[in-house]
Amino acid sequence: MLRFIIVVIFLVLFLVLSIPVLIAEWLLAKVSKKTADHSSLSLVQWAFGVIRRLSGVELTVIGEERIPDEPVLYIGNHRSYFDIILTYERMKSLTGYVAKKEMLRYPLLVNWMKRVNCLFLDRDNPKEGLKMILQAIEYIKSGISIFIFPEGTRNSGSELSMLEFHAGSFKIAEKSGCPIVPVAINNSAFIFEEHLPRIKKTHVIIEYGEPIYPKDLSKEEKRGLAEHCRNVIQETINRNHALV
Template identity: 65%
Template structure:
């Protein structure tokens, strides 16, 4: 409980104290959009790293060398709020995360999310959902990676289970030809969700799979690419379960 309270206090202070930083970032962007983008990325990553340090979570990272130095589509299983902190804090390139529409209404936090190219997905409105996917495609073409959790929501089932992947997410890679990087995460729900509101010091495993280029797949596999990527992640989290 103590860790939870400390993190809440830090997050509130971080958001309040970052208000003048928005102005500084806006000014930087007037002279160099790239410098603003990367300074915003590092500022957000700093906040996430502080929070992760406060949790005392031990992290084992596998396969980070598999990520090519080019815009990619990160696809991962999703069981915890901390999935975002754990993965975003390691992004080397500009990366926009696809978040649920409700996040757009959180003051200050949503401003930072827009600064780092996050997209807000309305899961109840197919037309708006398509617009989000089209924007993500545009970001990839501009050199910005995208991360999405195709289960559509946090999976609250058994540890090694996964919800069916939604196919819309994979249109981002199919339309751009970018690499799909599977992200397999073990034990992240044990940090917080399994014993809400307590935060536990646990060991999590994150594995980045080898790049999957849609245009290099056979026709049948490409048609069912969501199932293919989900199987890769499912096999990996089962294999890594013994490590936590």
């Protein structure tokens, strides 16, 4: 319980004390958006690194060298809020995450999310979902990677289970021409979700798979792209389960 209290205190202090920084970043973006984006990336990564250490997370990362040196679409399984914290801290370039629109209700947090190019998805409105995909494609073309959890929500099932992937998520890569990087995350739910409200010291494994280039796939392979990526991640979390 002590870890939970410490993490909450740090998060609240960061959000409140960073209000002047948010204003400075907003002003900087008027002069140079790219500079402001990189500055915001560094600040949020620092904060997430502090949260990881306060939470006692031991992190093993595999395959980071497989990530191409270009904007990509990251596709990951999703079982914990910490999936975002742990993966974002590792990003070496600008990356926006796709979040549910309900996150818009949290002041300051949403301001920082917008500063680091997050997109917000209305899961009940197909028209808004299409707008989000088009915006994500523009981000990719402007040099910003996108990270999406195509299960559509956090999976509260067993450790090795996965929900079905929404095929629409992959349109971002198909239409922009960017590679897809599968991301398999093991044991993240044990940090917090499996024993709310306690945060427990945990070993988490993140593995980045070989990039997939939709432009090199046949029409039939593109139709099965979501299922293929799901299978790649499923096989990886099954294999890495023994390492946790």
